[in-house]
Amino acid sequence: MSSTGATVVTRGVHAERSLRGRTARALWIWALLIAGSFAAGAILHALGVLSIDHLPPLHGHFRVPALTLLPAAAFGGAAVLFLPVLAARLGFRRALLVSYGCALAWTVLLAISADGLAAPLTHPQDYLAVLPEVGDDPLGWLASFTRHLPDYPTHVRGHPPLPVLVLWSPAALGLSGPLWAALLVVAVGCSATVAIALTVRELGGERAARRALPYLALTPASVWIATSMDAxxxxxxxxxxxxxxxxxRGRIARRAGCGAGAGVLLGALPYLSYGLVPYLLIPVVVAVVARVPREAVLTALTGAVAVTAAFAAAGFLWPAGVLATHAEWAADPGAARPYLYFLFANLGVLAMLTGPATAAGLTRPGPGGVRAVVAAAVVAVLALDVSGVTRGEVERIWVPYALWIGLAASLAPGRRWPAAQVVTGLLLQGLVLSPW
Structure with a gap:
């Protein structure tokens, strides 16, 4: 071997050692962030500072894992073995379909290992409790939403009116009850696996999308995809x-249809949750990185404006809703939670939702587009965290952001990382009794 070749090999070895060292440090930080969040939370709970949280930073209780978790564990083990292979070898459409099916099965099996798929939506403080108030007059209810906000359950008071109207729609079609609502939430929530993979293919190529599919389908965030409206x-x-x-991409008609659909969906986000406003940074970054044509962007903006105009015409003004919800939040016991603790503990919860593979992947190089969208999601979370309005209960609030941040997991080297993600999900489901 020539001296030049030897130098290249030596540099490669040193570079790999450096990457391994960075990965090890990232995993230590991930573990210490979670452990520190629980340790500090336990002390604050014992002192009575966090009396409304029994397992801070999570809003839940500790429980002993039950045998009912075994089907989820068995499926998770099988998925770790076969899904990466299928995602890599099948035609791309079939790979998307198989991954979506895997996400559905993993999420449902986790949910039924505890109180059942629909149990979280039956809580008296959840959205379904207000459907009798909507009755047969959704527009009348919408127009009076801000005025009657203090009379509604906790989750309704903390959100814009669209989640209630979403759950009202299947009930109006005769598909009433918490099970139908749960099926809708899980089906749409798990479909993010397909949508994000399609986005990744445009940003970083098909290979990057295929690598991401197993991590999207088996994300630890699946514990809270079943069943919270945040999914x-x-x-x-x-x-x-x-x-x-x-x-x-494609013909003018396709561009117009996709652009309008994107605008309606993205424009609906602030009417689904006030905490999704920072989320809009993600499509902005994606549009820049993917060089989305100006006409598609303008069509999307038109669709978003149409959503705002429709709500305003129906009698709901978003700024008035924000002010009314903020007043309810300020009067709620959750507002008294310590800001500094949750400033870092919320990130501990994010670490749990995204798993150790994400921590490892953040230290590794990857397609620039993928890293850009991960960075956008991280910045959005940090902005929401620093704002102080998310003091606890973020295990559900972080779900839309965690799925994008979890893309970093696909950059982690080796085949052990999907297993680490599955184990994390099983531990969260088995050890935490969550109201969501």
Whole structure:
């Protein structure tokens, strides 16, 4: 071997060692962030500072894993073995379909290992409790939403009116009850796997999208995709971003249709959750990186404006809703939670939702487009975290963001990382009794 070749090999070895060292440090930070969040939370709970949270930073209780978790564990093990192979070898459309099916099965099996798929939506403080108030007059209810906000359940008071109207729609068609609502939420939430993969293919190529599929389908965030409305928000947001990118390709009719669809979906996000406003940074970054044509962007903006105009015409003004919800939040016990603790503990929860593979992948190089969208999601989360309005209960709030940040997991080297993600999800489901 020539001296030049030896030098190249030596540099390669040193570079790989450096990357391994960075990965090890990232995993230590990931573990210490989670452990520190629980340790500090336990102390604050014992002192009575966090009396409304029994397992801070999570809003739940500790429980002993039950045997009912075994089917999910068995499926997770099988998925770790076969899904990466199928995602790599099948035709891309079939790979998307198989990954979506895997996401559905993994999410449902996790949910039924505890209280069942629909149990979280039966809580008296959840959205379904207000459907009798909507009755047969959704427009009348919408027009009076801000005025009657103090009379509504906790989740309704903390959000714009669109989540209630979403759940009202299948009930109005005769598909009433928490099970139908749960099926809708899980189906849309898991479809983010497909939407994000389509976006990644446009940003970093098909190979990058195929590598991401197993991590999207087996994300630890699946614990809270079944069943919280935030999973529905995640699906809506992901498809909005995907349609925006797809709107830059193909014929004029396709561009117009995708652009308008993207605008409607993305424009609906602030009416689904006030906490999704920072999420809009993601489609902005994606549009820039993917060089979405100006006409597609303008069509999307038109669709978003149409959503705002429709709500205003129906009698709901978004700024008035923000002010009314902020007043309810300020009077709620959650507002008294310590800001500084949750400033870092919220990130500990994000670490749990995204898993160790994400921590490892953040230290590795990858397609620039993928890293850009991950960075956008991280910045959006940090902005929401610093704002102080997310003091606890973020295990569901972070779900739409965690799916994009979790793309970094696909950059982690080796085949062990999907297993690490599955184990993380099983531990969260088995050890935490969550109201969502």
């Amino acid at each position: 529905f928000f995640a699906g809506v947001g992901a498809w909005g971003v995907a349609l925006l990118v797809l709107g830059g």
